[in-house]
Amino acid sequence: MSSPQGATEERPPSRASLVSPASLTPEQRAWTATLRTLAARRLRPLAEAAEPGRVNRPLVAALGEHGLLARVFPADGVVRAVDLCLLREALGQECTEAETALALQGLGAHPIAASGTEAQRARWLPEVVAGRAVAAFALSEPEAGSDAAALRLRAEPAGPSEPPGWTLHGEKQWISNAPEADFYTVFARTRPDAGAHGVTAFLVPADRPGLGGRPLDLIAPHPVGLLTFDGVPVGPDDVLGEVDGGFGVALRTLDLFRPSVGAFAVGMSRAALRAALAHAAERHAFGGPLKDLQAVSHQLADMATRTEAAALLVHAAxxxxxxxxxxxxxxxxxxxxxATETAQYVIDAALQIHGARGLEQGHLLEHLYREVRATRIYEGATEVQRTIIARELYR
Incomplete structure (x- = not known):
């Protein structure tokens, strides 16, 4: 399958097309340029060769081989949000599949890095960093998406004749990398009717008895699926953090990854803006290039301004x-x-400037149009973000 981002793959990306926030150091600017070249030349071909909607293990392995996952989980154990955002923005400009694979490794394994035991970290983090183990973050449910405190997956205490622990019963839905991941960070209710205070995070390897699932088809072909838990056994050694403290594990992970979702959105905005600028300069109508039409030039100006504002907000966070x-x-x-609302606007405007050709299957903008929509939903929908912001204003 040809990649919609392959139009420029024969030449390295232009540094001039990456308008970074002014506070970035020269080293960071150079690193992002290197990342974009790596994504275009090495990672994009792996994305092109893969089956859509399935975990791309060669691509995940390449992220490990090139040290990108080690940048997410550095040897000193400190996950840095700025590095994560720079990674996601740069990859998002050149290969959205590589960006998504890296993000899902980070999201699924961060609870282990931040809240896991020494044994849990020693078992799984080296495998994640090397790109050998695929991680997944299992929070959403059919009736509990953005309202994570309403989740219903039950962790029932083991019987008196059984080893200490719990058995998991219920479903998770819209879980990235499911059902193909090697392990899952699973959030389950250990105290009924306790809201956010009765949730525990568990590390669940994929080979546990009673764990099943199936893939789901979305408008953008990512590896996403449903998980079923039919008495899946978990013990004290599988707890991430503290019993009944899982909601805090989830929130700390989301506080780190939400700005980087914005960074991915900024990367897609930059790719769409770059395509719109090129098309408006080359396409002639009404006696001249599109860029000379005020309606088009003013829209390009708004697209660029909003993209730069989004980048600055992401970097500040x-x-x-x-x-x-x-x-x-x-x-x-x-x-x-x-950043995600801006990306939706910029990509839609870029597609409008392109006209019908931007709708052709396989075109960059057709690809980005499908990719961007989910960013306004996952890890807390736009409406949830507004609620969080308003609540924080009064805190």
Missing amino acids: ATAYDAGEPGVAGRSAMAKLY
Whole structure:
């Protein structure tokens, strides 16, 4: 299958097309340029060769081979939001499949890095960093998506004649990398009717008895599926963090990853803007290039301005996270909200400038149009982000 982002794969990406926030260091700017070249030349061919909607293990292995997953989970154990955002923005410009594969490894394994035991980290993190083990973050359910405190997957205490622990009963839905992942970070209810205070996070290897699932088909062909838990056994050694403390594990993970969803959105915005600029300069109508029409040129100006504003907001949220500043939840929500809404606008405007050719299957903008829609839903929908922001204003 040909990649819609393959039009420029024979030449390295132009540094001039990456308008980074002014606060980035020269080293960071150079690193992002290198990442884009790597994504276009090495990662995109692996994405092109894969079956849509399935876990692309060669691509995940390449992320490990080139040290990108080690940048997400560095040897000192400190996951840095700025690095994660720079990675996701750069990859998002050149190969959305590589960006998504990296993000899902990070999302699924971060609870282990942040809240796992020494044994859990030693068992799984080296495999994740090397690209040998595929991770998944299993939070959403058929009746509990953005309202994570309403989840219903039950962790029932083991019987008196059984080993200490629980058995999991219920379903998870819209879980990225399911049902093909090697392990899952699973959030289950250990105290009925306790809301957010009765949820525990468990590390569940894929070979546990009673764990099943099937893939789901979405408008963008990502590996997403449904998981079924029919008495899946978990014990004290599988708990991530503390019993009944799983909601905090989830929130800390989302506070880190929400700005980086915004970074992915910024990357897609930049790719769409770059395509729109090129098309408006080359396409002639009404006696001249499209870029000379005020309706088009003003729209390009708005697209560029909003993209740059989104990038600055994402970078500010990531910097605040790394510095341990207060109000991270609100900043993260603002970054995700504004950047994903901006990306939807920019990609739609770029497609409008292209006209019918942008609708052709396999075109970059057709691809981005399908990719961007989910960013306004996963890891907290736009409406949830506004609720978080408003709540933080009054905190």
